[in-house]
Amino acid sequence: MDNRDNIFSFEIDAVQGFFVPDEAVLYDLVIAGWGPAAVSAAIYAARKGLNTAIVTKFKGGQINDTPVVENYPGFKSIGGKELTLEFNVHARQYGLPLLTGEAVTKIEKNNDIFYTSTENQRILKSRTVIYATGKRNRRLNVPGxxxxxxxxxxxxxxxxxxxxxxxxxxxxxxxxxxxxxxxxxxxxxxxxxxxxxxxxxxxxxxxxxxxxxxxxxxxxxxxxxxxxxxxxxxxxxxxxxxxxxxxxxxxxxxxxxEIGLIPNSDAVAGLVALNDNKEIITDRDCETSLPGLFAAGDVTDVTYKQVVIAAGEGAKAALSADNYLKFISNKGE
Ligand SMILES: Cc1cc2nc3c(=O)[nH]c(=O)nc-3n(C[C@H](O)[C@H](O)[C@H](O)COP(=O)(O)OP(=O)(O)OC[C@H]3O[C@@H](n4cnc5c(N)ncnc54)[C@H](O)[C@@H]3O)c2cc1C
Known part of the structure; x- marks a missing residue:
């Protein structure tokens, strides 16, 4: 049954096809975020057969707070929350482990293994990472x-x-x-x-x-x-x-x-190259300056910030991660 009523409830994730990642597992891929870029990356990664785990602060991105989206193909006009729901309904069929309510605080790489730490001191291990944490509201920074x-x-x-x-x-x-x-x-x-x-x-x-x-x-x-x-x-x-x-x-x-947005790149600052706006610098294949760490969507220096672009970049990042893993496993053969 396609039960959409409580799609945003963490408690029922398990029955809806998502479950908590296992810290003992070495995943092929850890995805940070769960906006359009991350969801798209997860769908592509699952279809490539990558053992993938997701960790995100919230289940949904900026479009969750957007009244209406009228430029995403296939939906002439759809509420932001409804589009997020469609993304979740689509992605959950792959039964991916997804940890919600926890921001990624740090990513480290040692001996070709990535260690992704969360605010609740969990550490996920993986051979690649896709960082797709989007942007957050800029504050006025004035008294009061x-x-x-x-x-x-x-x-x-x-x-x-x-x-x-x-x-x-x-x-x-x-x-x-x-x-x-x-x-x-x-x-x-x-x-x-x-x-x-x-x-x-x-x-x-x-x-x-x-x-x-x-x-x-x-x-x-x-x-x-x-x-x-x-x-x-x-x-x-x-x-x-x-x-x-x-x-x-x-x-x-x-x-x-409503004075703009700043990229959620703090957890990888110092690990990968950022531009002056603190966006992660990526090449056309979503590669960052650190091999094995890919980035997609609004957190990157991609020129335009839109749902369809974030989704496209997420797909590219997953395909690049898959290629990278093939290269790693062929090394030394
Ligand atoms: C008001 C508004 C209206 C918009 N209207 C449109 C529109 O009509 N059409 C359109 O195409 N685009 C629109 N956009 C732009 C669009 O929303 C973004 O381009 C798109 O959401 C970017 O997707 P993303 O996946 O890169 O990031 P986001 O949507 O920002 O998602 C980021 C995800 O990462 C998670 N996260 C953040 N920090 C961390 C962390 N440290 N660790 C783990 N997870 C983290 C967040 O919880 C979220 O799940 C609008 C944006 C705004 C603000």
Whole structure:
């Protein structure tokens, strides 16, 4: 039976075809992450017969928080959560060991064996690794942000937007993510203020145009959020007009932070070459600077960051890992 009801529940993974990896086993491949790149890599690896284990912080990637995806072939329009569910339904048929709820904290290589450590001190052994850990939200790093996360400072619009019905909200950012959030919130919230630190807006023009018909949207470019205000409860922000240097308060009920993403490459920093944006440098076959360690998707320096591209890169990484393993096993023959 294709039971999709609790596909995100860890407890029922076992009955759905996933089970916990075995630390005693030397796997052909360990995959870090479970977004589109990792899922695709897992499907290709399973079909190549590689003994594969997966370790991921969350079961699903950035699209989990995306209201709708309209550019993934085969689905004219599908919710991000629904697409993640389709990926899980597809992948689980291979019965792969998958460890969820644990981030990879470190990867080491000794005598051609990779040791992948997790935040709960587990260590998985493998002959190759595919690192596909994507990106996470960039923070403002201003006073008060940490204190009010989840209590007025919001990073997941799809999760929290409904809480701001008829309220005043601020959106930090000027990119597609910020405007996507704005186009959702404009129909729910009473007022929206969009604040960008640089001059102008980088969101696609169709997104910018979609806001023009609303009169409850204020747009402030070249303004910098200096701090979050409020003692016990979130009150709003202090913002500086970078043109005039004037500092003033904007009171609001919530602040949605949409100022970009940073790669989750910390666990391999120092092990493989990263670019200035901390993305893993890969060649066209998803090879990194360390033989046997492949990387795919948004955590890499691949030019465009999209679901279809991450899935394609994941497939390439798995095929490259398979080739590498063939080369290793033929060595010395
Ligand atoms: C708001 C928004 C809207 C978007 N809309 C679209 C769209 O409409 N169409 C489109 O094609 N693309 C869209 N994208 C981009 C798309 O979501 C990404 O390109 C894609 O998800 C990248 O896939 P990935 O597998 O590389 O990484 P991710 O999706 O980021 O997945 C990374 C995975 O790694 C896990 N992980 C992270 N750190 C660790 C760690 N240390 N150890 C183990 N696991 C870890 C995470 O839990 C997650 O499972 C959107 C992105 C955002 C933010």
């Amino acid at each position: 942000e940490e204190k009010f996360i989840g209590k007025g400072v919001v990073f997941c619009a799809i999760c929290d937007a409904p809480l701001y019905k008829d309220k005043k909200v601020i959106i930090a950012g000027g990119n597609n993510s910020a405007f996507t959030v704005a186009t959702d919130l404009v129909k729910i919230a009473k007022n929206i203020v969009i604040i960008n630190i640089v001059r102008g807006w980088t969101a696609d023009s169709y997104l910018q145009n979609s806001l023009k018909k609303y009169n409850n949207v204020e747009m402030l470019d070249y303004h910098r959020i200096e701090s979050i205000t409020g003692n016990n409860d979130f009150k709003g922000i202090k913002v500086r007009n970078l043109e005039t240097s004037g500092l003033y308060d904007i009171d609001a009920d919530g602040l949605f932070v």
